[in-house]
C-alpha cells in the first residue's frame with residue numbers, strides 16, 4: 001500500500017508537468033491538508049461546502065494531480081440536479097501553493113468534467129468560481145439568481161459547462177438530489 005502523503009510534504013521544487021489520476025483512499029490526508037491550506041478554517045461555512053454536506057461527493061469522480069509522482073492538487077465532484085436536470089457540482093478545486101501555475105488546476109477541472117460527462121447521465125458541470133479562470137475553459141455565467149444554493153453565493157460566480165449551449169440561460173431551480181433529475 002502507498003504511504004499517505006500530507007500536503008506539507010509536497011514542497012519539493014519538482015520541474016515536471018502535472019498529470020491526473022483517480023483519487024485513492026490513501027490520498028485522504030493530502031486532500032484534507034490541501035483544502036485547509038487553500039481555503040482556510042472558514043471553509044466549512046462556505047455555501048459550496050454546505051452543498052457537499054447535504055449531497056455526498058462521488059468518490060469515483062475525485063481526481064488527484066501529480067508532478068513526478070508527488071500529489072499536488074485535487075478536485076471533487078458532487079452529483080446534483082437542478083430543476084429536474086441531472087448534473088454535477090465541481091469543487092473544491094485546489095492546487096498546492098508550491099505547484100501553482102503549471103496547469104494542474106485547469107487539467108483537473110477539464111479532466112473531472114470530461115470523466116463525469118462521459119457517464120452519459122449528467123447534462124452539466126456547475127461551479128462557484130472566478131469567470132476569468134473558468135470561462136476560457138468553456139464555463140458560462142448562469143442567469144443570476146436562477147440556480148439556488150443552500151446559502152448565499154455571489155450570483156456572478158455561478159458558472160455552467162454543458163453540451164447544450166442554451167442551458168446556462170435556462171437552468172433554473174434549487175440544488176437537489178441527483179436522483180430527482182429526470
Ligand SMILES: CC(C)(COP(=O)(O)OP(=O)(O)OC[C@H]1O[C@@H](n2cnc3c(N)ncnc32)[C@H](O)[C@@H]1OP(=O)(O)O)[C@@H](O)C(=O)NCCC(=O)NCCS
Nearest residue numbers: 038093094095100101102103104105106128129130132133
Ligand atoms: C485556483 C487554483 C486551483 C489554480 O491552480 P493552478 O494549478 O495554479 O492553475 P493553473 O496552473 O491551471 O492556471 C494558472 C493560471 O490561472 C490564473 N489564475 C489562478 N487563479 C485565478 C483566478 N481566481 N482567476 C483568474 N485567473 C486565475 C493564474 O494567474 C495563472 O495564470 P497564467 O497561466 O497566465 O500564469 C489555485 O490557485 C488554488 O488552489 N487556489 C486556492 C483555492 C481556490 O481558489 N480554488 C478555486 C475555487 S473555485
